[in-house]
Amino acid sequence: MQVVVFSQYLKPTDIPYVQTLFDTLADHGIAAYVYKPYLEEISQHVTFRTNVGVFEGYKDFQVRKFDFVITLGGDGTILAAVTVVRDTEVPILGINLGRLGFLATVAKNKIPRAIKWLVNGQYTIGGRRTLHLEADPPLFGDTPFALNDFTVLKRDTSSMITIHTYVNGSFLNTYWADGLILATPTGSTGYSLSGGGPIVFPDSHTFILTPVAPHNLNVRPLVIADDSVVTFEVEGRADNFLCTLDSRYEVISSTNQLAVRRGDFKIKLVILKDFGFLETIRRKLAWGVDMRNH
Structure with missing residues (x-):
C-alpha cells in the first residue's frame, strides 16, 4: 500500500501525533510519500x-499509483488537499489535529x-459532489472548483453589496447583503451553517443559497x-469584491461574469466504522447531550 501524507504546517503540539502516524505506517509496511513543503518542515x-x-502535486498521481491520501489537520487541510487530488478519485482520510471537524473525523x-482499520478494509468510500465556477475572465487557474462552497463577499467597504441572482437563466432575487454563499451538501456544515x-x-x-447578513429579514x-x-451579477459602492472557492479567493469587479454549476467529478472520502455522517454531526454538535449534567 502507498499513501500520500498531506498537511499545511506543523504545530509543536502536533509532533507526537505526527510521529505516531509515521510509526504506525511503518509497522504496517505502508510506503509513505509526504507533501514536499510539509516534509521540509517536519524532517527536523x-x-x-x-x-x-x-x-x-497533482501530476504525481499520473506517474505513481497511490491508494489513499492521509491529511493531518482540520477540514481546511482537506479542502487544500482537494486542490491537489482533483479528479484522480484517490480517497482521502482526514485525521483531525484541529478543533471542529466534519470532514477530518479521525481523532488524533x-x-x-x-x-x-484502513489496512483491514474496515471502511467505506463516500463520494462528495463538487461545484464548478465558470467565469469571464477566468478565475482560479486550473482549479476552478470547490468541495464546500462558492461565495461572493464585500471587500473594500462596510456597505452592503448587491447580488442579482439567476437560476437557469430565470431571475431569482436581488440580495442586499454582506455576501452570498452557494454551498454543496458537504459545505452545508461550513460557512453556510454559520449563516x-x-x-x-x-x-x-x-x-x-445562504445570504450573509441580508438587509431583508x-x-x-x-x-x-x-x-x-446559478449566475451572479455583483455591484456596490466599492469597485472590488471577493470571490472565494473554499478557502481560496480572488478579487473581482462588477464586470466579472460568474456562473456556478455542478462539478464534473466527486471527491472520495474514507469513512471508517463509527465515523459516519450521522455519528459525526451528533458528536460535533453535541446533539442529545444534556449540558446541565456536565
Missing part, C-alpha cells in the same frame, strides 16, 4: 523508521486504530437542485 522533528518519498488519539443555512445529507443532489436560505446553473 520526526524520526522516519523507513524511507519516505516526496510528493509534489485514534491514529493507530484508524490505520489498522443559518440547513444541514443537508452528503448524498443530496442540492445546492444551498424575510430573505432566508434556499435549497435548489444541483443540476441548476
